[in-house]
Amino acid sequence: MAASGAERHEGRRAFGFVLPALAWTFCFFVVPFAFMVAMSLWERTGTEIVRSWTPANYVAFFARPHFVQGLVNSLEITATVTVLSVILAYPLAWIIAERVPARWQRAALMLAVLPFWTSYVVRSYAWLLVLAQNGIVNRSLMATGLIDEPLQLTSTRTATVIGFVHFFVMLLTLTIYANLKQLSPNYARAAADLGAGPVRTFLHVILPLTLPGIMVGAFLTFVLCIGDYVTPQILGGNNELVLPQIVMLQLGRRADLPMASALAILLMVVVTLAYLACARWLKLERA
Amino acid sequence: MTADVEVRCVTYRFGDVAALSGIDLRIAAGRFVVLLGPSGCGKTTLLSVLGGFLAPSEGQVLIGGRDMTAVPPAKRPTTTVFQDYALFPHMTLGANVGFGLRMRGVGRAERDSRAADMLRLVGLEGAFGKRPHELSGGQRQRVALARALAVEPDVLLLDEPLGALDLALRRQMQQELKAIQRRIGTTFIHVTHDQEEAMAIADEIVVMNAGRVRDHGSPARVYLRPRCRFSAAFMGEANFVSGRIEAVGAALAVMTPFGCHDLPAGAAACETAPGKRVDLCFRPEHLDSGDLRPGALDLGSGTVEDIGFFGTFHRARVALDALGGAPVIAHLPQGARTEPGMRLRLGLDPARIVLLPEEPE
Amino acid sequence: MRGVAAWAGAFYLAALYGFIFLPVAVLVLFSFQGSRLPIPPFDGPSLEWYATVLGDRKLTGAVVHSLLVALVSSAFACVTGFLAAYGLARHRLPAAAFQRALITAPLTVSYLIIGLGLLILFNMLGVGRSLLTVGIGHAVINMPLCFAIIYSQMGAHQVNIERAARDLGAADWQVLTLVTAPMLAPAVMAAYLLSVTFSWDEFIIAFLLSRFDVTLPVEIWSLLRSGLDPKTNAAGSLVFLISVALVAAMEFLLSRRATRR
Numbered sequence: 001m002a003a004s005g006a007e008r009h010e011g012r013r014a015f016g017f018v019l020p021a022l023a024w025t026f027c028f029f030v031v032p033f034a035f036m037v038a039m040s041l042w043e044r045t046g047t048e049i050v051r052s053w054t055p056a057n058y059v060a061f062f063a064r065p066h067f068v069q070g071l072v073n074s075l076e077i078t079a080t081v082t083v084l085s086v087i088l089a090y091p092l093a094w095i096i097a098e099r100v101p102a103r104w105q106r107a108a109l110m111l112a113v114l115p116f117w118t119s120y121v122v123r124s125y126a127w128l129l130v131l132a133q134n135g136i137v138n139r140s141l142m143a144t145g146l147i148d149e150p151l152q153l154t155s156t157r158t159a160t161v162i163g164f165v166h167f168f169v170m171l172l173t174l175t176i177y178a179n180l181k182q183l184s185p186n187y188a189r190a191a192a193d194l195g196a197g198p199v200r201t202f203l204h205v206i207l208p209l210t211l212p213g214i215m216v217g218a219f220l221t222f223v224l225c226i227g228d229y230v231t232p233q234i235l236g237g238n239n240e241l242v243l244p245q246i247v248m249l250q251l252g253r254r255a256d257l258p259m260a261s262a263l264a265i266l267l268m269v270v271v272t273l274a275y276l277a278c279a280r281w282l283k284l285e286r287a
Numbered sequence: 288m289t290a291d292v293e294v295r296c297v298t299y300r301f302g303d304v305a306a307l308s309g310i311d312l313r314i315a316a317g318r319f320v321v322l323l324g325p326s327g328c329g330k331t332t333l334l335s336v337l338g339g340f341l342a343p344s345e346g347q348v349l350i351g352g353r354d355m356t357a358v359p360p361a362k363r364p365t366t367t368v369f370q371d372y373a374l375f376p377h378m379t380l381g382a383n384v385g386f387g388l389r390m391r392g393v394g395r396a397e398r399d400s401r402a403a404d405m406l407r408l409v410g411l412e413g414a415f416g417k418r419p420h421e422l423s424g425g426q427r428q429r430v431a432l433a434r435a436l437a438v439e440p441d442v443l444l445l446d447e448p449l450g451a452l453d454l455a456l457r458r459q460m461q462q463e464l465k466a467i468q469r470r471i472g473t474t475f476i477h478v479t480h481d482q483e484e485a486m487a488i489a490d491e492i493v494v495m496n497a498g499r500v501r502d503h504g505s506p507a508r509v510y511l512r513p514r515c516r517f518s519a520a521f522m523g524e525a526n527f528v529s530g531r532i533e534a535v536g537a538a539l540a541v542m543t544p545f546g547c548h549d550l551p552a553g554a555a556a557c558e559t560a561p562g563k564r565v566d567l568c569f570r571p572e573h574l575d576s577g578d579l580r581p582g583a584l585d586l587g588s589g590t591v592e593d594i595g596f597f598g599t600f601h602r603a604r605v606a607l608d609a610l611g612g613a614p615v616i617a618h619l620p621q622g623a624r625t626e627p628g629m630r631l632r633l634g635l636d637p638a639r640i641v642l643l644p645e646e647p648e
Numbered sequence: 649m650r651g652v653a654a655w656a657g658a659f660y661l662a663a664l665y666g667f668i669f670l671p672v673a674v675l676v677l678f679s680f681q682g683s684r685l686p687i688p689p690f691d692g693p694s695l696e697w698y699a700t701v702l703g704d705r706k707l708t709g710a711v712v713h714s715l716l717v718a719l720v721s722s723a724f725a726c727v728t729g730f731l732a733a734y735g736l737a738r739h740r741l742p743a744a745a746f747q748r749a750l751i752t753a754p755l756t757v758s759y760l761i762i763g764l765g766l767l768i769l770f771n772m773l774g775v776g777r778s779l780l781t782v783g784i785g786h787a788v789i790n791m792p793l794c795f796a797i798i799y800s801q802m803g804a805h806q807v808n809i810e811r812a813a814r815d816l817g818a819a820d821w822q823v824l825t826l827v828t829a830p831m832l833a834p835a836v837m838a839a840y841l842l843s844v845t846f847s848w849d850e851f852i853i854a855f856l857l858s859r860f861d862v863t864l865p866v867e868i869w870s871l872l873r874s875g876l877d878p879k880t881n882a883a884g885s886l887v888f889l890i891s892v893a894l895v896a897a898m899e900f901l902l903s904r905r906a907t908r909r
Contacts, residue, residue, distance in 0.1 A: 013820070014735045014738070014739030014741060015735065015741060016735070017731040017732060017734050017735030017736075017739075018731070018732045018735035018736055018741065018747055018751075020728045020731060020732070021728045021729060021731065021732035021751050021791060021795060022732070022747060022750060022751065024728060024787070024788070024791060025750055025751055025753070025754065025788075025791070025792075026750075028766065028769070028784055028785075028787075028788045029753065029754050029762070029765070029788055030750075031769060032762075032765030032766050032768060032769040033765050035765065035768045035769050035772060036761075036764060036765045036768050039768050088664065091660055092660070092661065092664045095657050095660065095661050096661075099654075099657050106903075110899065111665070112664070112665065112668060114668075114669075114672075114892065114895075115668055115669065115671065115672045115888075117845065117849070117888070117891040117892055117894075117895050118672065118675075118849075118884070118887065118888045118891060119848070119849035119850075119851065119864075119865050119868075119884075119887050119888075119891065120849065120851065121851050121865045121868050121869050121872070122675065122865075122868060122883075122884035122887055122888060123671060123672075125675070125868075125872060125880060125884060126671035126672060126674060126675035126884065127671050128876065129671070129674050129675060129678060129686055129687065129876060129881070130670055130671050130674050132687055132876060134685075134687045134688065135674075135687055135688075136670075136674055136687075136688055139688050166667065166668065166671065169664070169667070169668065170668060223756070223758070224758075226758075227758025227759065227760050227761065228758075228760075229760055229852055230851055230852065234872065244758075244760050247760065247764070248760075251764075251767075251856075257767075257768060257771070260764060261764065261768065264760065264761045264764050267758065267760075267761065268757065268758075268761060271756075271757075271758070275756070338815065339815075340811060340815075359814075360811070360814050360815045361814055361815065361816070361817045361818065361819070365815075366815055366816060367811075367812065367815050369808045369811070369812055370808075371805055371808055373805075373808035373809040373811065373812040374809070374812075375809060375812075375813070375827055375831065376809075376831055377830040377831050377833070378830075386813065386816050386818075386826075387816035387817055390816055390817035390818050390822065391817055434812075434816070435815075435816075438816060438817070
């Protein structure tokens with residue numbers, strides 16, 4: 001629509017509505033990010049930060065094996081968590097959406113994601129309790145005679161993965177459920193009408209139709225998982241560090257803001273690459 | 288409170304596309320006018336221009352003789368009844384209807400009493416404290432009407448107000464709208480794509496297509512003596528047959544596929560000159576079958592291709608020999624016993640024929 | 649065959665619910681532990697650890713700080729987000745897509761990176777870390793969230809409702825305060841509560857940007873240094889309870905909105 005005189009005037013005033021949000025985002029998101037980029041190109045020598053441009057921090061990242069190993073750990077854990085979470089969450093969402101009676105569905109879903117709302121520090125601590133040397137898991141396994149000695153479960157990659165999967169199963173159940181409910185029941189009816197059994201209906205109709213939604217959920221999982229510090233720190237301990245832990249180490253022990261910035265930016269680059277891959281896939285899927 | 292409306296050469300462009308081109312329209316005060324046309328014809332755009340929601344790219348809008356082209360909606364003596372009713376969901380019906388008065392600084396007591404009066408006018412007395420979500424579609428429609436009328440506009444604009452209602456309710460609301468308009472005398476400008484609705488309620492119909500006014504007159508005039516082929520076809524089913532004017536005098540001699548005939552001079556809805564090509568237009572209900580009445584124009588015989596029963600008549604598609612087998616539509620009496628394949632002879636009162644300027648289909 | 653599938657489904661459902669609730673159940677159960685270690689066997693119930701938590705000035709102080717930060721920063725995020733959503737949904741602005749993208753950009757970035765960026769900014773400006781800086785950080789992550797929720801609820805049908813108000817003589821500020829805001833009240837409240845919940849639970853930004861006065865998750869983090877402790881269980885259970893209450897309030901608001909439609 002071509003704006004009328006009155007509307008054009010209104011348009012100028014309307015900008016006033018958006019201005020606070022834009023100014024806020026600019027001051028506390030764009031500017032800090034710019035500072036972080038600048039910081040990553042400076043160097044910390046001794047206790048001073050030298051403000052001369054150098055790619056030294058990025059070079060250092062690839063030169064130090066334990067940094068690269070951190071990135072590899074992050075990617076491996078994130079990939080494992082994403083795949084496991086999708087595999088576990090999809091059947092749960094499907095059962096709630098298709099097999100639970102309609103009047104209980106909302107309650108079943110709310111219940112399934114209730115622990116989602118515990119703060120993640122508390123949630124990771126709770127897993128620490130469960131997986132402890134004398135925790136409930138080890139006690140049960142020993143009581144059934146499956147093991148004689150308690151297993152070392154905490155401070156392992158397994159514990160990190162369990163903690164993450166617990167959280168992301170809930171998140172993905174929410175998104176996949178929403179996705180399944182959006183589908184018209186007539187798709188399944190049409191497939192059945194045309195002679196497809198339940199399995200083929202699912203494989204050829206329901207699954208492909210929900211795949212874009214799953215990809216979006218998986219991407220969300222990837223982003224949140226690879227950037228998280230708390231769960232690996234509490235459950236994984238210091239044995240196999242992930243990238244966010246290494247970032248925090250630069251801040252804590254060494255107060256090396258430039259190196260931390262460079263690592264954070266590398267983390268963002270990884271997320272951006274994942275985003276581009278995901279967006280490209282979705283685009284291909286729609287075309 | 289009522290006012291006349293004048294639209295002078297209004298053009299409205301969405302980017303490069305002209306949604307309205309060169310609209311000229313005069314509407315006398317106190318009339319019930321329907322803007323009629325297919326979707327995308329520009330009727331709703333024209334209504335938005337009248338209401339002040341869109342400013343025309345060119346031209347002027349005058350209401351009550353005053354130039355309103357640059358006046359915002361709030362300052363115009365118009366109010367709009369929106370297609371989706373646009374009731375305020377968080378307010379009671381009373382607060383909805385009283386909203387315009389509140390904006391005009393009317394005190395609460397008077398506002399409430401006038402809102403109650405308006406609700407009574409639309410048949411919703413006692414519903415003052417209800418909320419919009421408690422109402423049916425027809426009731427919401429009435430509240431929207433009451434809200435728009437509460438501020439006593441000079442011109443009420445209605446944007447397909449009955450579009451969302453089922454058929455029976457729509458008929459009833461048409462009667463009520465007309466009765467309310469009679470009582471208060473406000474100029475109503477009503478947009479619809481339903482030609483039956485237009486004929487049922489309008490004092491005047493404005494037929495629009497592709498951003499232009501194609502016809503403007505009383506329902507009977509527009510139906511019986513349309514000004515153009517589009518108007519004729521949009522108002523109801525019509526048959527078109529090509530012809531040529533042979534001579535112009537007290538009567539018009541027209542060469543038709545059925546021979547050369549004299550038609551009344553008033554038959555022409557276009558300029559007449561010997562040699563001019565025209566379209567003869569006649570409605571299916573004006574065709575007679577069987578024995579021809581005296582003075583009737585003989586269309587010759589044809590074969591019934593298809594027939595359907597419509598309650599008050601049979602609708603027959605007849606392939607006429609004189610047209611080389613091209614069909615015309617005829618409405619046959621309820622009692623007619625006609626089967627596909629039968630031969631029929633059709634006749635037509637020449638006074639019913641309208642000559643229209645020839646235009647491509 | 650159908651029976652087997654139904655049993656398999658029921659078993660799967662039970663197993664997954666078990667997995668999901670195991671840590672929470674263990675957390676809450678051992679918050680009532682009688683002895684000093686929150687591991688089996690359970691020897692409660694005892695309210696000793698809740699008494700310890702409520703008597704811990706640092707913890708109760710952290711609760712107050714958390715609430716303060718959550719309520720104030722969310723109010724700011726919500727109002728700013730609402731105004732931006734109104735401006736962008738109701739008016740044609742130049743580069744609207746870019747403005748939307750900019751406002752929602754923080755949603756795509758890890759909290760760790762947002763926290764680190766702000767830490768660097770405040771360091772360079774010489775601004776000391778405090779609850780104010782934590783609040784700023786939480787407003788940065790919650791404003792785009794509030795914007796997105798409210799923007800998504802500003803449907804096209806509401807445009808006509810606001811037009812109707814204008815048609816009846818309402819000025820811009822009257823449309824905003826008498827029509828738009830009340831009409832969107834459920835969405836705005838839901839956005840506010842979600843924002844409060846996120847702020848209440850947020851750790852990493854609060855950890856990076858606070859110093860002497862800390863929020864509850866940061867205080868609990870420091871409790872973890874003492875290892876497994878029923879006191880931590882009790883504190884965690886209380887945090888969980890409050891989060892669930894917030895979510896329930898939000899759910900109530902949204903479902904009421906759904907039935908009113």
